[in-house]
Amino acid sequence: MSAFDYLVSRGLPFVPRPLVRHFSRPYIAGESLDDAIGLLTALNGGGYLATLDVLGESVHRREVAEGAVREYLGALRAIREHRLDSNISVKLTQLGLKLDAEFCLANVRTLVREAAALGNFVRLDMEDSSCTSATLDIYRRLRDEGCDNLGVVLQACLRRSLADARALPGGASVRLCKGIYVEPRAIAWRDRTIIRRNFSWLLEDMLERGFCVGIATHDEELVWEAMRIIDRRRPPRETYEFQMLLGVDEMLRGIIREAGHRLRVYVPYGAHWYAYSLRRLKENPRLARYVLLDALTRRRA
Ligand SMILES: Cc1cc2nc3c(=O)[nH]c(=O)nc-3n(C[C@H](O)[C@H](O)[C@H](O)COP(=O)(O)OP(=O)(O)OC[C@H]3O[C@@H](n4cnc5c(N)ncnc54)[C@H](O)[C@@H]3O)c2cc1C
Structure with a gap:
């Protein structure tokens, strides 16, 4: 971590709440489901698909996880009611993964079954490496139960991801991203060029296997590379x-x-925008720089 990144991450808790809200505004739909539905409507109108995330993670009480399930059920019903083209993305630590994996599995099952009844789909976001095996395990168990409206995420920064991709069941739906969490070198590629090349390798490998792949990146070089792969493989x-x-x-x-x-x-x-914004920024000083630079650019534009 550079001295600048260190200062950014140490200084974040002292940034006034309204300022954090200001910085995070472009990245969050709002606090209520109505805010989110309004935004999804606009995105669909502009020709974009969407995935809805109820902010929150690392819950320490079962009632909080159950509250998140209720919020997601309401979101799934609202998506259907408004005929929107959006699925949902969930973080397993928000649904109780760190409390009790079986409780978490039951919560995900509830969401996946309701989503299936409504013709919708659930994506399991991938959190830090302490959650990787447990998340893939829950994905596999639900697929074994016959749930096919369910997808997972693999991170190109993790050394294990290629093996994980190859161990997934046929027809898997995988979002591929670089990975936002700072991981130890023993388990993660650190070099940006290698992470990019691993991203391309994973993308090719998963398309070859007939997986459905979500190519999640804002890195223009990777977007170009993915377009090249798509053009060649069709x-x-x-x-x-x-x-x-x-x-x-x-x-x-x-x-x-x-x-x-x-x-x-x-x-x-969702209501947990402050904790989310601060944690994201603290966890990844690079992201903090993006957000600060982006906000400054917007002000000048
Ligand atoms: C749809 C989606 C879902 C994701 N889900 C997960 C997940 O489940 N687990 C996980 O670990 N990670 C997830 N990520 C985050 C991902 O792993 C990367 O950390 C993030 O996308 C930055 O990498 P990049 O490929 O965009 O390339 P970078 O080179 O890091 O970024 C390219 C450019 O995009 C801009 N940028 C990138 N991120 C931001 C940001 N947040 N705010 C402002 N500007 C930004 C910057 O200008 C940067 O120069 C997700 C990303 C996307 C797009």
Whole structure:
């Protein structure tokens, strides 16, 4: 970590709450489900797919996890009621993974079954490496139960991801990303070039296996590389999509859509925006720099 990154991460807790809110505004739909539904409607109107994330993670009480399940059930019903093209993304530590894996499994099962009844889909976000095996295990167990409206995430920074991809069941739906968590070198690639090349390797490998792949990146070089791979392999249109976070590089978002690819926007919402924003920024000083620089650029524009 550079001295600048260290200062950014140490200084964040002292940033006034309204300022954190200001910085995080472009990246969060709002605090209520109504805010999120309004945003999904606008995104769908602009030709984008979406995935909805109820902010929250690392819950320490069962009631809080159960509250998150209720919020997600409401979101799934609202998506259906408003005929929106959006699935949901869930963090397993928000659904109780660190409390009791069986309790968490039951919570995910509830969401996946309701989503199936409503013709929808659930993506299990991937958290830090302490959650990787448990998340893949829950994914596999639900697939074994016959749930096929369920997907998972693999991180190109982890050395284990290629083996994990190859161990997934046929027809898997995988979001591929670089990985946001700072991991020890023993288990993670650190070099940016290697992470990019591993991303491409994983993408090729998963397309070869017939997986549905969500290509989640704002890195223009990787977007170009993915377009090159897609042009060469010609996978069916419904078996891949690009994915980007709300508020990040909307111009690139438009460029990908104009090139004729499907693009899904990740839309977080909820009351826990402060903890989420601060934690994200603290966990990854690089992200803190993006957010600060982006906010400054917007002010000047
Ligand atoms: C749809 C989606 C879902 C994701 N889900 C997960 C997940 O489940 N688990 C996980 O570990 N990680 C997840 N990530 C995060 C991902 O792992 C990367 O940390 C993040 O996307 C940055 O890497 P990049 O590929 O965009 O390339 P980078 O080279 O890091 O970024 C490229 C450019 O994008 C801009 N940028 C990137 N991120 C941001 C940001 N947050 N705010 C402002 N500008 C930004 C910067 O300008 C940067 O120069 C997800 C990312 C996306 C897009």
